[in-house]
Amino acid sequence: MKTVKQMIQETEIGAAFYQATFGIEKEGLRVTPTGELALTAHPVEFGNRSFHPYIQTDYSESQLELITPPLSTIKESYEWLTALHDVALQTLPSDEAIWPISMPMVLPDESVIPIAKLDNKDDVTYREILTEKYGKKKQMISGIHYNFELDDQLVVRLFDCQTDYSNKESFKSMLYLKLTKNFLRYRWLLTYLLGASPTVDKSFFANQKIPQDYVRSIRSSQYGYVNPSEVAVSFHSIEDYVYSLQDMVEKGFLSEEKEFYSAVRFRGTNKAEELLTKGISYLELRSFDLNPFDPFGMSKHTMEFVHLFCLYMIWMDETATTEEIAVGEEMSRLTAMEQPEQISSFQKEGFQLLKQMEEMIQATNGTKSALNCIQEAKKHLIDPNSTIAARMVRGIEEKGSYIDFSLELAKQYKNEATMKPYNLRGFEPLEMSTQLLLFDALQKGIQVEILDAQDQFLKLTFDQHSEFVKNGNMTSKDSYIAPLIMENKTVTKKILDSAGFRVPAGEEYVTLAEGKTAFWRYEQKQIVVKPKSTNYGLGISVFKHAPTKKDYERALEIAFKEDTAVLVEEYIPGTEYRFFVLDGKVPAILLRTPANVVGDGQKSIKELVAEKNEDPLRGEEKHRSPLERIELGELEQLMLKAQGYTIESIPELNTVVYLRENSNISTGGDSIDVTDEIDDSYKQAAIDMSEIIGAKVSGIDLIIPDTTLRSTKDHLGYTVLEANFNPAMHMHAFVYKGKGRRLTMGILKMLFPELWEKEADNE
Template sequence: MIEILKNKMTPESILTAGFGVEREGLRVTPQGRLALTPHPPIFGDKLKNPYITTDFSESQIELVTPVFYSVDETYDFLEALTDIVIGEIGVNNELFWPYSMPCSIPDDNQIPIASYQGEEGKKARAYREKLMVKYGGKRQLISGIHYNFSFGEEFLTTIWQELGTQESYKDFKDRIYLKVLRNFLRYRWLIIYLMGCTPGLHNSYIEECLQCMGDCGNETYLSPGGTSARNGSCSGYKNEIDLYPDYSSIKDYIRSINEFVERGDISEAKELYAQIRLKPKDYKNVLDSLAAEGIQYLEIRTIDLNVFDKCGIAKIDLDFMNIFMLFLLLEGEEFFDTWQQEALINEVAVAEHGLEPDLELLDHRHWTLKSAWAEDILEKVAEVNEYLDLKQDRCIKEMQNRVRQPETTYAHRLKLLMQQKGCLDANLEMAKAYKKQSDADHYRLKGFENWEMSTQVLIKEALTRGIKVIPMDASDNIVRLEKDGRREYVKQATKTSADNYVTPLLMENKVVTKKILQENGLPVPDGEEYFSFMEAKQKLTKYVGNKVVIKPKSTNFGLGICIFDQGGTLEELLEGARIAFEHDNTILIEDYIPGLEYRFLTMGDEVVAVLHRRPANVVGDGVSTIQQLIDEKNKHPYRGDGHTSPLKKIELDDQAQMFLKKQGLSNQSIPAKGKMVLLRGNSNISTGGDSVDFTDQMHPYFSEIALKAARAFGAKFCGIDIILEDYRNPDSNYGIIELNFNPMIVMHAYPYEGQERRLGYNILKTIGLVD
């Protein structure tokens, strides 16, 4: 088989497989006690949210990635979900417990079993109530990583066709996956050693399990040489008796499971707590679906949560699992009656004594040194990697290092921390660090960093609320959203089916916009338009000394705008016209309206946010030049290119240089301490301005004006720019200077100053995907 791969496939196609990760975790208080609050309602119906749900308890969150075909995509999406959960539960001052074994937990009768809606929900609840009686609640709170794997279709079909077998493709796939499963069971002890990360227990866990470990104080019990209490004989979550299904064929497997059910060993197929499971197409009818459609993928349940990684599993471990699955397919097999019993003995031995240097395991009925056997297996993996040129040296060397230096394993490292700080404090420290990390980067959605920020806001909200997100085109920022059988396509966050086609066409023409506003009794600045620089040269003389604004007719983001709030010379006005003509073949000159500019954001029939956009500026310290102050201000984490960050970095272009010159300044001037120097006349965020939230302070009169303007165009999504002298006084002078059909929402979502606004929700509400 390896020769087929070598001769018929590229290394990239060999490693292309279907990956998915399910990550369980407990919500805890800042003191490390189990949070007894309900599952956060923002995540919606537990049975319908495809990304964030619960497991056994209301307190136990489960994150589920879709299937991806690269490790990087899988990990990035898992990180996005992890950040979402950390952020949402943090609102209630809760933390995401990073450890597989439970935190400080109460008695069973206080552990909140997950509740669900509808008839399906009643069945899910009843099943969990039976588990509580049978296994106890404390074991049910154990969390871990479920690693879902399927070989790529090209991979499987190539082998099937090249082998020329007479069996059907379905039977061939079943045979492939069954072999991988059997070999995984044989070698699962190695994964427990390499990725085990549960060396101890908190003293609120089951008493009989605590007695199997040593009391090291700080409410903590540790296993001297153990790697994974979660996979051990006492502490772990296992069936009441050891069960050994027949994995010879799908037919034999189904027969053996039915026998377990008939004997009362388990109530149904999903109660078989195996280290690896065969997964069907229809989850509701596991055995029938396996018989009819065959094995769809394998679910590996061996891996502990890695407390040293925010996501619970390191990317390098996912890389290794990929090539390890390939090794399991290519590795030969030796059958004997008790091979499964032998594999279980090795599992428990490594879980409870894996860090002991002289540990021996059973290898085909013969005792062998664990470290030597591990080296041998990893050498075989390395040979596969080298022969097929898979370039996975890094992850293989990392695993070899963990074998040669046990002190580098997760279990050993965590054991040292728990000895020093105790189970609660060691893991709480990790949880708090991950919260701090997520909070600092909360505006950036992992895996979608190259999408514009407004679209990231929408995607994040959709994922949070369980609305399925299908990226369509990253370069054009188009996504498809799905919920309850309904589909909505959205471009750049606010271009949706809610608005008609003519609305943006009208708004992008500033002359037409002014006429429509005037027709609706709304004040706009007087002015005129020029169609050539020659025309501007002839007519601008009458505006010399007047307070005016010169801007392109049809651009957004403040491009090409020059403001002369103190009047301008003919030379300055002509320079403003030249700059405007660089962005459009028609320009406007308008009266300057005194006051401050505010952006009103409307969605549906409400103003959802108001923002004052302070022009690009710096505040002097009495020492630094304007250029140095700009460089320092540009280091703010919110500032970037303006599409993948909430704020734009300040640039001293021609317009800014001219604006400074009018103030008698240059980029080398040193402002006095505390003096604010404006760098531009226009206040757009896209030209380096500061965003200051005014939603709650703005007088409702002006919000009604903004709504009236949006309604004049039939716009469901609209940004209305209004100049106001006094935002608190409804009698204040004001004027509408611009409407935007695709308003930037990120500046409202993550303002430079003031309250952040949850605008992803408002978008989903406007297009009817949430109430």
């Protein structure tokens, strides 16, 4: 009979050996600024827990559970875990954070600890049974569950090169069973390396005996989250596992199968019995304490080490016997109760394990990063002071109590998550609008699949209903022709004009000669000469006074350098507003002003600019934040000079000094929300324009000379400059002045109205 190692070596499977699917479930208590359990309700913003795939409550209403979907790399899993923390922390009340360690803070009286308020009665009953049996406080211990699934292609390749198993499912179950048995045998090493619950308030134990000293892991010890000693389940074979587990439930030692708190749980079926026919789909590894030194409870590094550890459990020749499993469990419990700074009692076996893991990595052409993981673990084995538990102890001693130690970290992580609310950490390479939409989807419990990150392509699913979204607002709700119309300025103008909206008079020319001949049309007018399809201001000439023939022709030449077609339009004086039209409404109107500072009579322009740039909305990197830093380049200095300033000038109190002509956000301009200040007649006009174009989502740019006047049919108060498809959404969400408007949530409402109807039903 071939060993797994032989099979792997024989198939030359290489990198495929490292292919797997990962999922993380992370519990954490909500905590008040003073370090007490937050007794507030699970935020309504998270929508309905009956279907939320990502943000749940565990035992207690105050115990968040964040769940990543199954993902094929550790990198992605960590990104998702990051993002879910961002969503959770930004959604919680501003003074609530997440307790970063496994053992709870000083808990209130049991009667006060709230059980999770779930719709499903069985879920509530189960929690009541647990309360009765273990007490509420023990249920408040939090941890991380690590779901691990072997890649199907790997399983197939191994299956194909052996003859002992004729059924792929039993072969796979064999692999999982081997992994499980060896994991239970050797998991003491993980307890040593990752144990992170050295202490807890003595009130936690009530009438129990308690450990006197710091330990590696209360949670993994006999004081932790364990079943009563009479619970005994066999891992000898799937059959033994199923029957012994059923026996425990029948005997009443367990209320349900899921009450079995093993370090490894077989997953993929609702009932254990189904394992006999369907086999094991994946494993849930449940033995991990929260690592307070990682903002999300487990570092990427740890995730990789656990993966390597699991692979080695398959790779190694032997498979632990039932007796050996019992030995291993005892070794883990002993390790858990060791003092953190103490050398492991099983150091020698540890070194041997790590050495063999290293050999495995080398034999399979594993990555440098994998080898580093092993080196790191070796160091911790040599020096117990470098383990998480030991570092926690030092931190606790330094801060005076584990409460202060944890609370400080909780606040730090809260702060990091809320500092740049326009970013969804973990998904920062995506465009801002897509990040915001993702945030909202994760918050509401809409399932998200990133089909193509480079291309900003998402699949969103609620229940059986899927929608595809690109760039945050390109959806199935818009017709194809609408963006094509908006993409073509001439066509847009013709359509809006013939529908009775006021557009700048003007013409399109496709040759320079044709444009020049038409000078007579413009010689007495203020005009703008611009390339037909360039958007960034290149090649545009504005004549606020009627142009000379020579200047007109020069402007045409400049514009024709940028495009094969040029528009000459009347210049419309007045202020430009961006109307964001969404599904027949105008949820946001923005006024953009050129980069500027306001004098205080004391600081220089340079200082005022530096001060204004400190706003976290003005990010360091270009195009990665809703506002941009004001620069003091050549253009800005010229502009200052024209007004009689230098960057060292000190403007008087309340004097506004402009540093730019143009009001683009990208050159340091300010965004001012004026949604509530603009008369409905203008909103209606923008809505009507979108309707004529057939657009559900559009950004309509209107020039309005006097917003105090209503726009009427006989006296149109606006001129429409442009209709934009894919209008920016983030700039409305985070504004310099006024109220931010969360347009991405509006997109979700348009796509999934049923979700909001469902919520309304529940109210």
